[in-house]
Amino acid sequence: MAKSEKMIQRELKQPDAFQRVGAEARDWLIARQTLVVIAVGVVLVGGLAAALISYFSGRNETAAAKELGKALEILERPVVTTPDAAQLTPEEGEEPPFKSTQEQDQALVKALTDFRTARKGTKSATTAALPLGKAEYRLGDQDAAVAAYSEYLKDSAQNDPMRAAALEGQGYAYEAQQKYDQAIASFDEMSKVDSGGYLEGMGQYHHARILIVQGKKDDAAAILVKIPAEHAGTAAARLATERTALLAAEGVKIPEAPKPSAGPKDGGA
Numbered sequence: 001m002a003k004s005e006k007m008i009q010r011e012l013k014q015p016d017a018f019q020r021v022g023a024e025a026r027d028w029l030i031a032r033q034t035l036v037v038i039a040v041g042v043v044l045v046g047g048l049a050a051a052l053i054s055y056f057s058g059r060n061e062t063a064a065a066k067e068l069g070k071a072l073e074i075l076e077r078p079v080v081t082t083p084d085a086a087q088l089t090p091e092e093g094e095e096p097p098f099k100s101t102q103e104q105d106q107a108l109v110k111a112l113t114d115f116r117t118a119r120k121g122t123k124s125a126t127t128a129a130l131p132l133g134k135a136e137y138r139l140g141d142q143d144a145a146v147a148a149y150s151e152y153l154k155d156s157a158q159n160d161p162m163r164a165a166a167l168e169g170q171g172y173a174y175e176a177q178q179k180y181d182q183a184i185a186s187f188d189e190m191s192k193v194d195s196g197g198y199l200e201g202m203g204q205y206h207h208a209r210i211l212i213v214q215g216k217k218d219d220a221a222a223i224l225v226k227i228p229a230e231h232a233g234t235a236a237a238r239l240a241t242e243r244t245a246l247l248a249a250e251g252v253k254i255p256e257a258p259k260p261s262a263g264p265k266d267g268g269a
Helices: 005-013 017-044 048-076 083-087 101-118 123-139 142-155 163-176 180-192 202-213 217-224 235-249
Strands: none
Touching (some): 123 142, 142 163, 163 180, 180 202, 202 217
16 A cells, blocks of 8 residues: 555654664764774874873873763663662662663763863863764754864864764754754765765765755755765665655656766775
8 A cells, every 4th residue: 555645754854763873873983983093193103202292192182081981981871761760779889870861961961061171172072072962962952062063073183084973963953953054064064074984975865855854855856866876885875765765656756867886986896
């Protein structure tokens, strides 16, 4: 039996489950990025003068990275929402479980905000803006989320591979505020700094999603059909194909898809 128009509309607008899983995976990577970068940087320093300079500056960065890791342990504390949660007694030295994800996010926001104030200017403080923005987004404080992501983008290096994740988060926050032009601007910028992997092609996909929300479905279809050809085999390609099918079922005229590119962008097999 064919899907009703209302059901198709809901599916077009609702977030993708794959996107939610991908966002959680990025949270995990963000939490560990600074520890790896700093460790490698300390090992590779050569020369006595450079070693001395690195010792004093690196010692501060290493301490900050450890403190960030401690703050992010909040993400590993369980959330127990059952009525029996209040009766649970944590083992010695362990923190009690959170009673809700909201309580967990509130604790994370406080810990990361305090950390960023205490360690302002360090790489870890910059990195902390990413999980902070994500937590603010989940709590519904979109102004704070935009501010956190914007600070990360201001302070991180232009070749930082996590800039795409920050732009995606910023776009989501603008979207939640129904500031669609700003959201599209963030997603378009995300397309320019695609770092590959899960995020490859996602900037274009998000742009098309916003156009659907705005009722510009013909324009969205024109973007969606290009994604599988330009980013074959990616999550964005699969999601774009699914959205294109939904638009077609709704009666939107779908342009002819371009031919897939000859091979991967990096020239690999």
